Amino acid sequence: MREKRGNTYWVRCPKCGAWFHVAPDLLHSKKVKMQCPPCHHEFFANEAEDLVEP
């Protein structure tokens, strides 16, 4: 039987600490920053407070 695994990347905003989920192409983008939904802070993946990979 094949094991069920997750499929979603979660990041934590370095400014307000909120968790939100991001598509891989945005997460790995070197040009476009992610934007925290509650505080609108913009940051790249290497600046994230924390990161959960599936």
Next chain:
Amino acid sequence: MSEQAVFSVRAPISTTHAITALQYALQEKKRAPVIVIEKPVLPTGRGSALPVVCNLTASRRLTAAALGIDDHRAFARSHAEALSAPLAPRKVPRADAPVQEIILEGKEANLLDLPALTQHVGDPGPYLTAAHATTYDPDTLIDNVAIQRCWVKGAALMSYFPYPVSHNARNMRKFWQRGEDCPIAFWIGHHPLVLMGAQAKLGYPESHLAAVGGLLGAPLRVVPSVTHGERLLVPADAEIVIEGWVPQDTFGPDGPFGEYTGTLGPQVLAPLVRVTCLTRRQNALYHDYGSGLNDMLVPDNMAMEAKLYAMVKQVAPSLNTVHVPVSGRRFHAYLQFGAPAPGEARAGLTAALAYRRVKTAIAVDTDIDLFDETDMLWALATRVQWDRDSFGVSGLSGSMLDPSLPKGARTTSKLAIDATLPPRRGRGPSPSLPRARVPARALKEARTLLQGFEQGGWPRE
């Protein structure tokens, strides 16, 4: 439309969460009136000049009635027939276009003045959810229309998320490959017939504005957009139009956002739109679809039914009708057949699985009510041997919004279930057990007996 079909809220109500919560509360009660918010309150605390209309198409019966169809169950066939005879739109002068009664350009065109809703927990801000993104194929000049979400980021800036395989995304890439920005217009609010026609599932490139004409039985009135002129026509009788450009290879974050799946999709890379102009009626209404709620699912699922009907009917002539239930989002298709020949129901099921969004297709007979989930489950419980009557297919194109897809998947697995009775042999009944029932006359008398009794205090099922 009867007065009872409209629920008007006269008290001020916030565009952040409160209006969408009202839709959820009504859905819990299984009620689907059209909602009019007369005094929406913007995030700044200021009142909006434009009322909000939502839940416009939450009722399947009301939506079918708006299309002039008495019985919503017959929608798939009649819609498929209407779409097969498109009519080119008719251009009218600006003076005859209510949507251009007010023209706001430059700094006057302020998206933040629109009562766009922030619907769900986790949405990053206000979204246009009923914006019909209209582009054209630069090779053929044929229009394409699709509802695609827009995050309002500033007075003249929004992100816009065309699904990568969508026809609008294809048009956009064609312009970009020519080294040009993509002209675009978003129109909001129109008669449900126009909204349904615009969502018709067509090939590429095929005109959605002409498909609308097929449904209307008359050409759709269109007017040249202020920014793009004759190249990009917009419905003259829409409520609001937003015009602008999608600059080449310019992206921003978009989302998370509530999807039709009922889940919150992730933040994605999305093109940005630079807004140049906003036009509207003098007394415009702002239309919103509750994303993932019935008012968004019902019309699009009904459009899917018409497309599925046309696809399946070609290989299975005994197809009677199709239902894409909102309970299955856009992943389930129920097909009803009238005495299918041996193998015919399965041929029809196979055709249905070819439709990208359909993940599970179920075939039943005409004695099963496709619009009653209990009846559908009864058919599954009593007419299916899983190893004999179901078959799976892997590696098919599917919706990449399906939350159950494994990481990195580009295709999906699908299931067909044949819950029809065994074919008849000769003139007798089907060689299977009959359904238990009471005489029709006794049932009618029983219903009469119940009339007039107060049933509110009786125990629920």
